Amino acid sequence: xxxxxxxxxxxxxxxxxxxxxxxxxxxxxxxxxxxxxxxxxxxxxxxxxxxxxxxxxxxxxxxxxxxxxxxxxxxxxxxxxxxxxxxxxxxxxxxxxxxxxxxxxxxxxxxxxxxxxxxxxxxxxxxxxxxxxxxxxxxxxxxxxxxxxxxxxxxxxxxxxxxxxxxxxxxxxxxxxxxxxxxxxxxxxxxxxxxxxxxxxxxxxxxxxxxxxxxxx
Amino acid sequence: xxxxxxxxxxxxxxxxxxxxxxxxxxxxxxxxxxxxxxxxxxxxxxxxxxxxxxxxxxxxxxxxxxxxxxxxxxxxxxxxxxxxxxxxxxxxxxxxxxxxxxxxxxxxxxxxxxxxxxxxxxxxxxxxxxxxxxxxxxxxxxxxxxxxxxxxxxxxxxxxxxxxxxxxxxxxxxxxxxxxxxxxxxxxxxxxxxxxxxxxxxxxxxxxxxxxxxxxxxxx
Numbered sequence: 231x232x233x234x235x236x237x238x239x240x241x242x243x244x245x246x247x248x249x250x251x252x253x254x255x256x257x258x259x260x261x262x263x264x265x266x267x268x269x270x271x272x273x274x275x276x277x278x279x280x281x282x283x284x285x286x287x288x289x290x291x292x293x294x295x296x297x298x299x300x301x302x303x304x305x306x307x308x309x310x311x312x313x314x315x316x317x318x319x320x321x322x323x324x325x326x327x328x329x330x331x332x333x334x335x336x337x338x339x340x341x342x343x344x345x346x347x348x349x350x351x352x353x354x355x356x357x358x359x360x361x362x363x364x365x366x367x368x369x370x371x372x373x374x375x376x377x378x379x380x381x382x383x384x385x386x387x388x389x390x391x392x393x394x395x396x397x398x399x400x401x402x403x404x405x406x407x408x409x410x411x412x413x414x415x416x417x418x419x420x421x422x423x424x425x426x427x428x429x430x431x432x433x434x435x436x437x438x439x440x441x442x443x444x445x446x447x
Numbered sequence: 448x449x450x451x452x453x454x455x456x457x458x459x460x461x462x463x464x465x466x467x468x469x470x471x472x473x474x475x476x477x478x479x480x481x482x483x484x485x486x487x488x489x490x491x492x493x494x495x496x497x498x499x500x501x502x503x504x505x506x507x508x509x510x511x512x513x514x515x516x517x518x519x520x521x522x523x524x525x526x527x528x529x530x531x532x533x534x535x536x537x538x539x540x541x542x543x544x545x546x547x548x549x550x551x552x553x554x555x556x557x558x559x560x561x562x563x564x565x566x567x568x569x570x571x572x573x574x575x576x577x578x579x580x581x582x583x584x585x586x587x588x589x590x591x592x593x594x595x596x597x598x599x600x601x602x603x604x605x606x607x608x609x610x611x612x613x614x615x616x617x618x619x620x621x622x623x624x625x626x627x628x629x630x631x632x633x634x635x636x637x638x639x640x641x642x643x644x645x646x647x648x649x650x651x652x653x654x655x656x657x658x659x660x661x662x663x664x665x666x667x
Binding site: 287288290291292293294295296297299300303304306307308381385386388389391392399402403406413414417418420421424425428429432 | 448507509510511512513514515516518519522523526527605606607608609611612619622623626631632633636637639640641643644647648651
């Protein structure tokens with residue numbers, strides 16, 4: 231029997247490791263797909279724009295938890311068996327990549343037209359134009375909405391509990407099963423640990439944003 | 448891999464569960480709309496303690512997962528207060544409270560967009576505080592945010608599967624139950640995804656159209 235709520239912390243920290251791992255890997259995947267899909271949505275070719283919009287609509291239109299279930303439980307019946315971590319990272323990463331795609335797209339469109347024209351006037355290639363002129367300015371605009379999405383992403387990693395991955399929420403629910411009378415302490419501790427993680431991340435993003443925008447806006 | 452007969456056989460059961468999902472979404476949204484407005488007003492209040500409490504509540508709810516909040520309402524609340532809610536109401540309460548904090552931000556943006564002159568005019572006409580809100584500020588603050596509220600309604604609809612964790616029998620849990628009886632996994636989960644898409648995609652197009660039309664009306 232635990233003597234105080236402090237005894238729960240080591241087990242919860244074990245779970246927090248998994249939560250952080252999933253969050254980091256999913257964030258990487260989400261950023262890559264957000265940029266890929268966001269840039270594709272601005273392509274001149276209709277087919278490429280179509281692919282991007284189908285990706286965005288499918289992943290935003292179905293629920294994240296349903297996607298996770300589908301990847302982990304249904305896909306093996308189509309002959310593709312994914313390990314838990316991969317299924318979790320794919321579901322969360324692709325889902326938030328779809329939301330991020332819109333952020334990238336609107337930030338790029340918000341760069342003033344004169345900047346595009348100036349780059350063309352200087353005879354820059356489309357690649358140079360994007361990487362030296364447009365993206366550096368768009369990136370600053372992306373930071374606040376990306377920060378919000380990141381908080382949502384960390385919160386949504388709790389859904390991997392459903393595929394019995396031993397994340398923070400899962401560990402807490404196992405503890406709760408063993409010590410039912412401590413339910414409230416365990417769940418409050420769990421809420422608090424998520425609060426600490428998300429608060430740290432949004433604080434970090436705000437500092438980053440301030441540093442980045444110095445002398446620019 | 449895909450058996451149409453089987454898919455058609457389970458479809459009616461899933462559609463019944465879809466009704467449950469929609470009802471839970473609408474009730475959750477209704478509570479979020481009400482609590483969100485109260486929160487937005489509390490955050491603007493002159494009383495410091497009320498303001499701080501509302502802000503603290505907002506920050507706490509927004510920065511912790513809905514899943515854990517729902518667990519807390521379902522498992523801890525009965526132990527702490529003796530009030531035991533059935534899964535359905537616990538789920539609606541969790542969903543409603545979680546999104547009320549998001550909606551309070553939406554209300555805030557709507558209220559702040561009302562020009563200062565409107566407040567001054569209401570003061571000049573000797574309106575009471577309640578009348579100012581009721582007949583001057585809110586009628587101008589709310590219509591522009593209706594599309595955003597619509598978007599949140601769709602977001603909430605997609606979050607309802609989380610409520611299956613406390614045994615609220617919505618779409619996903621129904622599919623799970625079907626799976627555990629038949630051991631056929633592919634069709635139920637795929638159908639659930641398609642049903643979500645079939646509702647949320649047309650709704651989001653509708654919201655987009657509404658947004659465009661309202662922007663036209665306001666001459667943007």
